[in-house]
Amino acid sequence: MASFRFPLVFFLSSLLLHVSLAEIICEDLPKDVCAFSIASSGKRCLLETTVEKDGNVEYQCRTSEVVVERMAEYIESDECVRACGVDRNSIGISSDALLEPQFTAKLCAPACYQKCHNIVDLYFNLAAGEGVFLPDLCEAQRINPRRTMIELLSSGGAAPGPVSNELPAGAFAEVPAPAPM
Numbered sequence: 370m371a372s373f374r375f376p377l378v379f380f381l382s383s384l385l386l387h388v389s390l391a392e393i394i395c396e397d398l399p400k401d402v403c404a405f406s407i408a409s410s411g412k413r414c415l416l417e418t419t420v421e422k423d424g425n426v427e428y429q430c431r432t433s434e435v436v437v438e439r440m441a442e443y444i445e446s447d448e449c450v451r452a453c454g455v456d457r458n459s460i461g462i463s464s465d466a467l468l469e470p471q472f473t474a475k476l477c478a479p480a481c482y483q484k485c486h487n488i489v490d491l492y493f494n495l496a497a498g499e500g501v502f503l504p505d506l507c508e509a510q511r512i513n514p515r516r517t518m519i520e521l522l523s524s525g526g527a528a529p530g531p532v533s534n535e536l537p538a539g540a541f542a543e544v545p546a547p548a549p550m
Contacts, residue, residue: 393442395432403430404457405445405488411436413491416460435494440487449485452478464495467506477507 395414398406406414413435419427450457454475455466466472475481482489493503 393444395430398430398444400428400430401457402444404459404462405450405455405491406430407437407440407443407487408432409442411438411441413437413462415462416458418460437487437490440490443487445485445487449481449488453481453485453488455488462491462495464492464499467492467496467499467501470510473506473510477510482507 392409393406395403395406395408395412398414400416403414403416408414410432413433414430415433417429417431419429421427452475454472467476476489476492489503496503496506
């Protein structure tokens with residue numbers, strides 16, 4: 370019996386070694402794990418659509434040009450997808466989600482913000498691209514959830530609405546900086 374165990378253990382450990390050496394290539398990922406994954410190259414994967422000649426829509430996982438620092442070969446967990454309120458079937462990624470108070474509340478909640486570094490890093494960079502510092506946006510969400518949308522809009526990162534001479538009192542009040550850790 371002992372002679373049978375060694376070859377079996379050796380075979381199983383060699384399988385694990387092959388799996389651990391496998392590269393993650395976005396184009397090889399199935400659509401249900403594509404979004405929020407990071408290739409071995411360190412580039413983000415994103416889901417795109419193409420329309421076939423027959424009119425059918427085909428989903429494809431593609432490698433973006435966005436490089437993630439300090440993270441590679443990563444497929445986001447289902448727990449983080451749920452905790453952060455993101456959708457793996459999203460086509461591309463946009464900062465528009467930051468305008469939705471329900472999304473911002475989930476993103477800034479401890480279950481996401483403190484445990485799902487990949488998703489938080491992605492939206493941190495999207496917010497920065499809009500001139501918004503995500504920790505400040507999360508602080509505004511915590512203090513006054515309705516204020517977060519005004520914070521983002523006031524950054525100049527979104528198209529302005531109709532011009533008005535009257536603004537609600539305190540609409541552009543400064544958000545206190547987060548306490549040092």
